[in-house]
Amino acid sequence: MSYSKVKILKILTNFLVYRLGSPWASGYGAAQPPQRSVRITACVWPTAEISPMDGHCRASRGGKTSLNSEQCNMLKTQEAPKQVLICLLPLLVWTQNDVTWYDxxxxxxxxxxxxxxxxxxxLLNGKPFHIISGxxxxxxxxxxxxxxxxxxxxAVxxxxxxxxxxxxxxxxxxGEYDFSEGQNDFSAFLNVTAFVEMAREEDLFVILRPGPYICSEWDFGGLPSWLLRDPEMKVRSSYPEFIKVADGYFTEVFRRVxxxxxxxxxxxxIAIQVENEYGAFGEDLGAVPGELQSANFQSNADTQFDALDILQxxxxxxxxxxxSGWGQDYHMMDQLQQTNR
Incomplete structure (x- = not known):
């Protein structure tokens, strides 16, 4: 039997439905964050086979799916993509009675x-809270x-x-600030206040990262080029003129947020990050009291956990x-090694 790609996607989109709760809340009695109705599709490699041992449809890497034999055979037709991992994102199903995170x-x-x-x-306002941020x-x-x-x-x-x-x-x-007040075509992109308020409307909390240095694969790490007009300028330091202009920038930021x-x-x-990877490749320059140490996960999550246990x-x-693991030529590590942790 021949199936169109639309038929393939329709089958994949509908074969798995869950009602997701909040797994981190199970140990807190009545203090339960809101649940969401979520339709989820699983990730499958469409080079699937029927196992002669148990009749289950298995993906090319051994993952068992809930596809029946007809659907599994369909995935083996020439119309089905052979190499691409199909992974459809969750679709949030909102209802009028849902309790929001803010509620x-x-x-x-x-x-x-x-x-x-x-x-x-x-804890956020005295209630258990796991930061799941993007x-x-x-x-x-x-x-x-x-x-x-x-x-x-x-939605994810x-x-x-x-x-x-x-x-x-x-x-x-x-001394000339633009948080959407400017008179150029790009000014509308800079209305950080509107963006933060919109996040609130979409039931998202916010971590703000104003720098002054942000890295972010951004020119000069977000530092203004006019800083370099001072021949003595030492950026990201206690150089008095740098502190003065950075303080002026922060004053304008905080006035708005x-x-x-x-x-x-x-x-x-809920949080503000100051600077970015400060001193990452230099000698220890001290720490700010009360600072929370964090970790970067690449291929050594266990090592990072051990280090955090020692520090705090x-x-x-x-x-x-x-x-993340991207696969093929672009990966830092294997995808499964990351997602299985």
């Missing part, structure tokens, strides 16, 4: 923000597409969005950067 974490009023309370995890950089996306991207992030299970803030765009000339913090007003900002035995694990 749950603000019930009874806001008395505290994000707190690295213990090894058991973070990056959506507002200045890299047309404002008309912000909401679409935030909804896609929410994230509860938090993080974004850098590029100093060189927000202060293109010394201070009331969007979780503990102020109705804001979604009473704090939760936080993965600041998760290196």
């Amino acid at each position: 749950y974490y603000t019930a009874g009023g806001r008395t505290s923000g994000l707190n690295p309370a213990s090894k058991d995890g973070f 990056a959506v950089h507002y200045f890299r996306i047309h404002p008309a597409q912000w909401r679409d991207r935030l909804r896609k992030l929410r 299970g994230a509860n938090t969005v993080e974004t850098y803030m590029p100093w060189n765009l927000h202060e293109p000339r010394r 201070a009331n969007l913090q979780f503990q102020k007003g109705d804001g979604p900002i 035995r009473d704090k939760p694990y936080m993965v600041a950067e998760f290196w």
